[in-house]
Every structure is written in structure tokens, then in C-alpha cells.
Amino acid sequence: MADLFKNLYSQKFFEALTDALQNVLEHFDKQQFLREIYNSEWEELELKQRMHHITTILTNYLSSDYPKSIEQIEQIIIWLRNNRVEDKVKYPDLVFMIFPHYIELNGLHDFKTSIRAFETITPFSTCELAVRPFIIKYEDKMMNVIQKWTAHPNEHVRRLASEGCRPRLPWGMALRRFKHDPTPVIPVLEALKQDDSAYVRKSVANNLNDISKDNPQVTIDIATKWKGHSKNTDWIVKHACRTLLKAGNREVLELFGFGAPEHMEVRNFSITNDRISVGDDLEFSFELYNHSNESILVRLEYAIYFLKQKGHHTRKVFKISEKKYASGSSTTISRRQSFRLVSTRKYHSGEHYVSLIINGSEFEEAAFTLQT
Template sequence: MAQGFLLKDHLFNADSIGDLAAEFAAGLPGFDSACFYRDVMAGLAQRELMARLEWIADCLEPHLSAGFPEMADQLQAAMVPELDPDLQDDDFGRFIHAAPGILAVRHGLEHHRERALDLLYEATKRFSMEFYIRPFLNRWPEETLARLALWAEDENYHVRRLVSEGTRPRLPWAGKITIDPLAPMPLLDRLHADGTRYVTRSVSNHLNDIAKFAPDLVTGRLDLWREAGAQVPGELDWMTRHALRTLVKQGHEGALKLLGFRSDVPVRLTQLALESDQVAPGGALEMTVMLEAEEDCPVIVDYQIWFRRKDGNLAPKVFKLKQGQVAADKPLQLKKRHVLKANATTFSLYPGAHRVAVQVNGRVLGEVEFEVLG
């Protein structure tokens, strides 16, 4: 990522707001695109990413009817063509097209539920409405789940993905939902057999969310799906690995077994060496790992870095290293270069003692200390 890159400016800028103004002008006769553009741009710079979505909706509202049914008709009339149904993956849409979802929540949640859900249905074919279905799940849980059950059968894969993504217990950036986190499981039972990776990735991420508070339920469900045989075996294998990634890092025995690994694998760590035990922020921790075994053993090798927090305590973060096999007659040597970012957006580096540990099939086999320089 280039230095100085800001996602909010990449998504919302003069060009993208100009595109949005032109789209509404094309769909709504008499729409004052110049005024809308000026208003949005005047308040854009000082706002963060998610606040910019709300600001765009704020600036759009004065140009639309006050009554929600008429507003919804206008929003649909200005929608761009649906996202390409042939891509079938990684086609999230443009953030500038979030306004229908925001306005559906503002003006349709209480008194126009069905029309608002219709609007979300159309809008999610252009930009995922995963953030905006959640207030409806909170306010109208039974009715919204019933609508989602219909959408799980929809021909459009963006609609089907919304069913899983919008009901995730721990959806990033999104507001919380208050329904029973296991209530959507029947929807996942339907969607796990989907033929589109964009949908099955969401189902797997959803299961990974659930695994953080109901791990055995997740492994049991994956077992049932395997027995049902509704999904292509190769795709279900991929889904299983993706859904169990947190449990594997935690060494959950049932997850490891489902993936064909033993938690008590007879592997020895015979070397864990660092090129240097002092690393400056922005530098790299370079390690060499050697594993040996007396019999052929399939392994998932991870490494933990125990980062120093501001309060001086250490907290671990697990990273993937290798999935493979240790042969009885040949040690497995692995090398890793891990850059300690000096300006990471999700955490800060603090000087002092840290440590790195190697775990095999969820079991820590050894660790060494290193120092992050100030």
C-alpha cells in the first residue's frame, strides 16, 4: 500500500461523488446534481470513512420526496445496473451506493418495513446492504428472518450472500444484532451448498464468528454438511479450512481432527533460531524453525508473537507458517521473515521484551525472546 494512502479518500473523492451526482441526474428528472455535488464535497474532507456514507445520505435527502414510499421509488429509479452476475466473487460494489440502505433505515424501519426491505433487496445487487439489514433484524426479527429465508433461494448471488453476511454475529464495521446468534443456522444450512464462492466464503466467515463462542456446534455442523453431500467435496473442504481457522490457531481438538490433524502429533522442535534478538520498528524478525518426527506426520505449523502492550503486558497474535508433513526420515526446515510494521493501523509497537513461539497442530513446542528497540 502506498505511503499516505487513505481508504476514505480512495472511495470518496471528486470523481466518485461526481459519478454519483451524474447517476442521480440520469435517473431523476430535475435532480440538481451541481448542488448535490457542492454540498457533499464541502463536508467530505473532515469526516471519516463511515461518517462519509451518512453525510452523502444527508446531502441527498433534500433532493428526494419526504414520504418514504416515494423516496424509495426515486432511489430505485436512480440505481445503476446490477453488478455483473458472471463474476461470482469479490464484487462488493461501490461504497457511494450505500445511500438507499441508510435511508431505508432512517425512514422505513418503523412504518414502512416491507417497502424498506424491498429497497434493500434491490440495492444489495449494486452494493452490499449487510450493514443496513441489521437494524431490521433488531426491530423486526421474525419478519426479517422470514424475508431472508426467501432471499436464500434468490437467483442473484449478491442477495443470497446478504442472507449470511448480514446475520453474522461479529460482522466487521457493523452494528451489533440482538437476535439469538444461532437463529440464522437454518439459513446457513441452505447456503452452505451454494455454487458461488462469494456466498460460501460468507458462510465460512459466519461459522468462524460462531466458533468463537460455540466451537463444538461449528465442528458438528460441518460434519453434518459433509454427511449430507450437498456441496462439492473440494468446496466444502475449502469452507471447512476457512471456517475453522480460529479454532485451529487455538488448538481445538475437534477442529484439528475434522481437518485430519492430531493435536498430540509426535513432532519435536529441534531448532527455533532468530537471526537477531533485537529488531527495530520497521525491521524484520527472521526465524528458522526445524521440526523432526519418528513417523510421517501431517502438520499445521503456526507461530505466535507475544506483543508488548502499552501497559507492559504481553498479548499473543497467531500467524500462519506452513501446512504440510514432517517425514520420518527428513527434518522439516522452515524460514520466516516477519516485518514489524512501525505504522500499523490496527496496533502500535512498544519497545521492550517480546517473544515468539512455534506451535504445531495447536500445541506450543518452544519459544524464544527478542527485543523491540525504542
């Protein structure tokens, strides 16, 4: 997957980019530009490194006058849009983050020009990473701008308001101040919680989920306040609490109707193949019995305890379902867990464990052996 992502900077991407540069920049030397791009280190660079490298080279071809260079970038984007770059390049929103990155590298000194550029560029390529140094340097000033963005007519700018101030944005620098105290972020989320765009509402949920990792009670209090307000806020609240639900937080589980599971019983939990190799699927099954005299809402999950290199185990929770089980019902459930090679996980030979989780409480556990 890492190779796939870095190769998004493909021949087709550079054809589109250099065509745009030739049409906007006077005396642009396409061959020289490509020679500088494909230097001796290019093949070893990962996606973000390639993005930075391209932006650094591009800087030398744009005007040294920062406001003028932003005008050039805006003209380049207009040319790319007019020539339907989305039909030629995969993930244009991602690969053209070279333009927001240019602002991040070169525009921190010119707040006014950069803010205007964020508004015009983010509908083409998201500026969520690039705004973060501005938040760190100009916190009060920048958060005032972000609050205004929550009422912007363009959904991409409204999403930027939420996404840009996430405390733990993936790929982006952490906002340590907001990890410690997310208070400045809350008015932004309040302003967007009823947004018409699902794209924006998902960002609000992700921001709250970030907050839950450092300040769980803040997210719980907001979830309690927002739940039941509307269908849209209910979706935000549920998505925002996903980390707390997986962690088995009792207050959050009860907020969504998942009570203590004392009337649920696991029977006949078994692993079909307790010795597997990398590339195989772990198969297991069990029966879930409700011996109460009423139906019970159940959040059903399982956890895999992955063996690490130093001999300890790390736990990862996987959701099976959320549903009601009728009084006296007995349900047979089977699952497969893939152990195919993925770039985000390294497997180690030895004993692993799988356990069942009902409404946040772990029940049965069984061991299996993985051979790498």
C-alpha cells in the first residue's frame, strides 16, 4: 500500500502538472523541471517526502514575490480544472496537496494572503495539513478565521474549519495545545453539527473522536448533549464515540443503550484452525444465548491479541454487529479474521489470542498459534 501511494506521483500526474505550468509560467523548462524531480533519491522517497520534494522544486519556478506566486498557483488550478485533471490523475485532491504545502512552506509570514489562498485552493486540494502551522503561530487570530469559515458557502471550506483544527489529524502535526485543552475547538464543532453536508459532519465526528483520545469526558459530555437533537447529530455522536465504544467505556455504552451483559451467555466458543500461517484466515464460531425474559441490545465484538517482537501482546478490537437478541434466543455466529500481509502490521510467530466482547465486557478467550 505504501508503494501504491507513493506511485500516485506518476507519469500522468507530471504530464498534467507540467502542461499546466507551461500554460501559466513564462519560460517554463519542462525537461529541466523533470530532471530536478527525478533525482538520485526519488525512488526511495515515500508519498509525503515526494510531495515535499515536488513542492520545493516548484518553489524555484514560481515568482519570488509570495502574493504573485499564489496568483500563479490559482491560475494553474484553473487550467487543471478546465482540462478535467480528475479524468487523468488518480486522487487529485491528495496529489495536488503540493499547492497547500507551498503555502505552509512559504506563506507563514503573510497571514492575509495565505488565508485567502486557503479559501480558494481547498475546494481543489484540501489545506487541512497546511493550516496547522498557522494555528500554532497565530492561534487566536487563526481560530477566529476558522470560526468564520464555519459559515462559508463552500462545503470544502467548512470542512477545513473542522478538519484543520483536529488535535490528532493523521499525517498532520499534532496540535499539542488542543490535545491538552480542546476548548478553542468546541465552538467550531458546535457551529457545524447541523451542517447540510455529510462531508462536513464526518469531519466533526472525527474531530470529536480525536478529542476522546486525550479528553474522553469532553467528548462524552458533548455526545450526551447532542444525542437526540436530530438524525444528523445522532450520526455524528455515534461516529465520534467509536474509540470509546471499542475501549468499552461504560458511560458511552449506556448512552447508546448497551447495558451490562449479565443475561447474555457465550456457549461452544471454538477455533476451527488453531494453527495458522501468515496469509491464512483464523476461523472461529460460538453461540450467543439470551437467558433473560426480554430482548437485549447487544454490541458484539472480538479482540485479537497480537504477539509483539518483545513478547507482549497488543489488543485490537473488531466489531461484529449491533442488534437486539430476543428473549430465550440462541444464535450461532461465525467469523474469519484475515492474517494476510498488510503494510500497517508486522506479524510475529507464536501464541496469539482471540476473545469475545459483549457490550464492552470480555467473555471467552482462546489461544491460537501463528507461524510467520
